[in-house]
Amino acid sequence: MGEKRATREAFGATLVELADAGMDVVVVEADLSKSTTTATFEKAYPARFFNAGIAEQNMIGTAAGLAVGGKIAFTGSFAVFATGRAYDQVRNTVCYSGLDVKLCPTHSGITVGPDGGSHQMLEDLALMRVLPGMRVLVPADARAAASAIRVAAATPGPFYVRLGRAAVPLVYDEGFEFELGRAYVLREGTDVTLAACGVMVERALAAAELLAAEGVSAEVLDVATIKPIDADTVVASVARTGAVVTCEEHSIIGGLGSAVAEVIGEQRPVPLRRVGVRDVFGTSGDPEELMVHYGLTAIDIAAAAREAIAVRA
Amino acid sequence: MAEGRSPDELRELARRMRCDIVSMLTEAGSGHPGGSLSAADIVATLYGSVLRHDPAQPALPERDRFVLSKGHAAPVLYAALAETGYFDRTHLGTLRKLGSILQGHPDCKKTPGVEVSTGSLGQGLAISNGMALSLRLDGMMEPTVYCLLGDGELQEGEVWEAAMFASHHGLTNVVAIVDNNGLQIDGACSEVMCLGEIAHKFAAFGWEAVECDGHDIGTLVRVLGGARARAEAGGKPVVVVCSTIKGKGVSFMQGLADWHGKTPTAEQAATALAELGCNGEVA
Numbered sequence A: 001m002g003e004k005r006a007t008r009e010a011f012g013a014t015l016v017e018l019a020d021a022g023m024d025v026v027v028v029e030a031d032l033s034k035s036t037t038t039a040t041f042e043k044a045y046p047a048r049f050f051n052a053g054i055a056e057q058n059m060i061g062t063a064a065g066l067a068v069g070g071k072i073a074f075t076g077s078f079a080v081f082a083t084g085r086a087y088d089q090v091r092n093t094v095c096y097s098g099l100d101v102k103l104c105p106t107h108s109g110i111t112v113g114p115d116g117g118s119h120q121m122l123e124d125l126a127l128m129r130v131l132p133g134m135r136v137l138v139p140a141d142a143r144a145a146a147s148a149i150r151v152a153a154a155t156p157g158p159f160y161v162r163l164g165r166a167a168v169p170l171v172y173d174e175g176f177e178f179e180l181g182r183a184y185v186l187r188e189g190t191d192v193t194l195a196a197c198g199v200m201v202e203r204a205l206a207a208a209e210l211l212a213a214e215g216v217s218a219e220v221l222d223v224a225t226i227k228p229i230d231a232d233t234v235v236a237s238v239a240r241t242g243a244v245v246t247c248e249e250h251s252i253i254g255g256l257g258s259a260v261a262e263v264i265g266e267q268r269p270v271p272l273r274r275v276g277v278r279d280v281f282g283t284s285g286d287p288e289e290l291m292v293h294y295g296l297t298a299i300d301i302a303a304a305a306r307e308a309i310a311v312r313a
Numbered sequence B: 001m002a003e004g005r006s007p008d009e010l011r012e013l014a015r016r017m018r019c020d021i022v023s024m025l026t027e028a029g030s031g032h033p034g035g036s037l038s039a040a041d042i043v044a045t046l047y048g049s050v051l052r053h054d055p056a057q058p059a060l061p062e063r064d065r066f067v068l069s070k071g072h073a074a075p076v077l078y079a080a081l082a083e084t085g086y087f088d089r090t091h092l093g094t095l096r097k098l099g100s101i102l103q104g105h106p107d108c109k110k111t112p113g114v115e116v117s118t119g120s121l122g123q124g125l126a127i128s129n130g131m132a133l134s135l136r137l138d139g140m141m142e143p144t145v146y147c148l149l150g151d152g153e154l155q156e157g158e159v160w161e162a163a164m165f166a167s168h169h170g171l172t173n174v175v176a177i178v179d180n181n182g183l184q185i186d187g188a189c190s191e192v193m194c195l196g197e198i199a200h201k202f203a204a205f206g207w208e209a210v211e212c213d214g215h216d217i218g219t220l221v222r223v224l225g226g227a228r229a230r231a232e233a234g235g236k237p238v239v240v241v242c243s244t245i246k247g248k249g250v251s252f253m254q255g256l257a258d259w260h261g262k263t264p265t266a267e268q269a270a271t272a273l274a275e276l277g278c279n280g281e282v283a
């Protein structure tokens, strides 16, 4: 296994790069600048950094006002608070007004670890995906995260970029450029499609190895943009393989699994299995232990793939 | 930039706006007369005298900004925008109808002159703070962001998060205005959820609070017109707490929570328009 980095590490550093490059970015944080890494930006551009205090609604509202004034406003905090605590602000102010507010909260999913269920956000993709005008990105590694943040800055309108706390293996090479609305075929295969996002991409690749050892050819997609989803790539893949497993560090309700189900349900129905957290809250533990506990390992993905293939056959 | 109007002209503007409010709400058949009428003198004073703005150029960088945090009072804003020339008055008759530029609550994507969409209470002050910060970052020290809130709306926690924020950052380019009509939907604010002394609360949050009669045009011109200078002099954001009467100007609506979100029948509207001295040219 190669180098590991947390996707959140890309946040502050990329913001500094954007400002260095002359982009009119500002940051509003809610007392979590060290954890989210926006402190890096504060250090470089103190006049463009605003701490709202422990007041997430105010964080989103202030960012919205900065965006009304023409700024590209990034917000911090943790995924659970930035989406749940301030949902109405995100809906009624950011999205309804169509503002340049870019939510990039960190600490999404169960890889938050010991802080437990109160802090492990497993419903954020569901909440953000249903908002008109919101684009939802789930980068697979720190390089994809940096690129996704650049895309969010350069593209008008609201964005949600899901970042994580735990160090995870790098999937992409240096220089990877994130394309909005594109799913990446990382491995070609003919028997089953493994459609993954975020930290599950690397696990889907590992699952494909396990399956290959049994003579099962798995195609691996990184569905890095959950919305707008790359329906063409998903449909083309399942048309080749005839079965699909979705893999996400999120509830099986409302996130990638649902997005893929919607696409294939309408355009190309094939057997589907969803690997994700099965409608329960998280719990304290070590991130890797939790991935095993909730069935989010390569072994679980491979098992789901066999089931999907069996149903098709 | 628009010319400031005399007190008499402002009174006439407010009267016409009240006529517009009654007419458009009657035509729409739904909406919020009480809190629109209570704010008519405040909003008329802003658009007719205090705000430096140019209706022909709604995006003029040098303009003062207005945020209607109590978005349900959209009719008072639409009346001011129409009366000062942001769009044609004929739109007023389309309020709340399919395809209208005048949505039930302010929509910045549809209506010229609306800075940001509102309607979910409690959010306007934080947005105004962000707008004020943005102006500051751009070195635009002249424009002021005026934010109108309801008294019931002050029950929302985000208002106080924003109040803390504005004083922490010394946002002297934000002026908050409270339409203190004492009523919300379920009755008197003092009975639903008592706000105590609003001016004291803001003062405790580091603001300079000024109280005034929200229906006396001469006072409003002086207090609202002087709020920014006062903020600069004191180095703190200023809030103007305006004593108002919900439904002001229509005898049978005044002081009644029941007229918060109910529109008049054709007969009631005729009475109201007659009381307001509205001629066919306005209605």
Ligand SMILES: Cc1ncc(C[n+]2csc(CCOP(=O)(O)OP(=O)(O)O)c2C)c(N)n1
Binding pocket: B034, B035, B036, B038, B070, B072, B073, B119, B120, B121, B122, B149, B150, B151, B152, B153, B154, B179, B181, B183, B184, B185, B246, B260
């Ligand atoms: C967040 C939110 N909660 C509830 C409402 C429904 N609502 C609309 S107006 C209103 C009462 C507002 O009272 P106040 O702020 O005093 O306004 P005014 O009396 O000036 O009309 C309520 C509860 C809303 N628009 N937004």
